[in-house]
Structures are given as C-alpha cells and as structure tokens.
Amino acid sequence: MGSQDNNAALSSNSFLAEKSAKVFVAGHRGLVGSGIVRKLTQLGFTNLILRSHAELDLTRQSDVEAFFASEKPEFVIVAAAKVGGIHANNTYPADFISINLQIQTNVIDSAYRNGAKKLLFLGSSCIYPKFAPQPIPEDALLTGPLEPTNEWYAIAKIAGIKMCQAYRIQYKWDAISGMPTNLYGPNDNFHPENSHVLPALMRRFHEAKVKGAKEVVVWGTGNPLREFLHVDDLADAVVFMMEKYSGLEHLNVGSGKEVTIKELAELMKEVVGFEGDLVWDNTKPDGTPRKLMDSSKLAGLGWTPKISLKDGLVDTYKWYVENVNQ
Secondary structure, rough: HOOOOOOHHHHHOOOOOOOOEEEEOOOOOHHHHHHHHHHHHHHHOOOOOOOOOOOOOOOHHHHHHHHHHHHHHOEEEOOOOOOOOOHHHHHHHHHHHHHHHHHHHHHHHEEEOOOOOOOEEEEEEOOOOOOOOOOOOOHOOOOOOOHHHHHHHHHHHHHHHHHHHHHHHHHEEEEEEEEEEEEOOOOOOOOOHHHHOHHHHHHHHHHHHHOOEEEEEEEOOOOEEEEEEOOOOOOOOHHHHHHHOOOOOOOOEEEOEEHHHHHHHHHHHHHHOOEEEEEEOOOOOOOOOOOOOOOOHHHHHHOOOOOHHHHHHHHHHHHHHHHHHO
C-alpha cells in the first residue's frame, strides 16, 4: 500500500461540513442510490445533482463529459450499475460487462477531469473468489477464480476498484471504493423470477397470505448462512466513508451478522403475518453454504450498522405493501 503516505493530504475535504456542495449520486432511483439520497436529504444536503437514465445515459461518454463540464459536482457517489440475478447474468453477459465498464469508466474519469474533490465507487461482494475464506477479508480479492455465474459483473466491479486505485496513485485524487454485502430495503427488486432471496421470500409469503394458501415451499434445507444489510445502514456507511476514509484499499460494508435461510424465512413469515406452514424441499439445491464479509476494517474506523434484521424487514414490508403490492 505504497500510496498511503499521500492519504493525509487527500482526506482534508470534509464532506459533512459542505452541505451546500454539489453532490452527484449516480443511480439515484435504484435500491442503493435512493437510500443514499434519503440519507443525504435527512442530513440537510441542499444541492444534490440527480439525473434519471432518460435525462443522462451514463454509458455515453460524450454525454457524461458534457454533464460534468456543466455541473462540476464536488462530490460523486457511484451507485449506478446494471444488476441482476444468476439467470440474467447467464443470459446477457455482454450487457453486464460492457454497460458496467462504460458507466464507471465514464463517471470516474469525468469526475476527476472536472475537479471533483472526492469519489466513492460502490461494488458488490460478488467480486471475491468463489472459494474465498469466510468471513471474506478485503485482501481475498484476486486470490482465486470467481463464481462463473456472475463473473461478467464481478470483473467490471473489480476494474472499478482498480481504476479508483490507479487514479489515486497517478493523480493523487481521492477516489475510494466500498463493497456492500447483500442489501435489502425500499426500492428493492421484488420481481417473481429474478429477485434475490430476501425480496423473493417476502413476495411469496405475502402472496400466500393474500390467497389464504396452506403452505409456502422453499428450496433446500434452509441451512446456508447469509448476511444482510438494510440499505439505510449502507447509506449511513457511505456518508461515514465520504467523511472519514481516504485509502487505497476498498472497504467491505456488512452487518457482520449471519442468519440461516431457515431463520430468515421464519422471521419473514412472522413479519408478513402468514399463518400457514413453511415447508422445505430438500431435493432442491442449497447454494453456497456460507457467505459472510469481514467488515472489521470499517468497524475499526468507527462505523457499525444500527438496523436489526427484524426492524429492517418490518420497514421493507411496509414499503412493499404500499408500493409494490397492488
């Protein structure tokens, strides 16, 4: 980490002291971006620069360059990405690698060239090798082969981390990266086919409750361990890193708390109020037995999550009922 020496000079920009500064949140309509906008608004930031995809296509280099040249945001948070589950990654690998590389390359480069003070690039825990040690430390990056089903997305995100590091080394520019664990919350994707396990379970229990079904069948044994972080906790961590962190290495952002899929399903059943039976189909595959990130570096800097899984599920289900369920 040879460039750590210049970090003191780079970290003199106080983020929280500049609430009238222009802050560009790329991807502000997604799960992550919308959570960050909620948090910044609560904190009193008055000059958020937001553009929908229709207003600004981040894959178009000339458009992104023109946007940065005219707006000149002082702080940039990159929460824009093309995301999807296993099926989508298998079906559209070219989209996942090309769109993500284009978005992050255009935004990071234009932010630097137009004088942004600081940039935070957000990735995902899928950057780590398939057989990484558990809990997964930051230095597991690039130590082994990736999970083949989402390597296209993962390679793009790894390139984003490396681009931030390269600009820090060559230009002495304060670009940092954070890698969140599995996220959930308002504005999540509750699609019946291609959503992640937590929103998928929420939708299935809700629909079973509405229909008066006698049981909900869930694949596997329920034994795999997973980690979940509410998006409002991630947004809190984003503000913390923008204020306090200036380093070459990316930081893991997790809850540090593991839950079995069985415990998650039972808690979800309770939160949703489904009164039928929960049945496990042991003939179906379980997936990876354990996936937990080691977030001790971020904890050592002074940040820890505040929202319990139960409280987070209650909050998310309230949003689901009001916004998704029609």
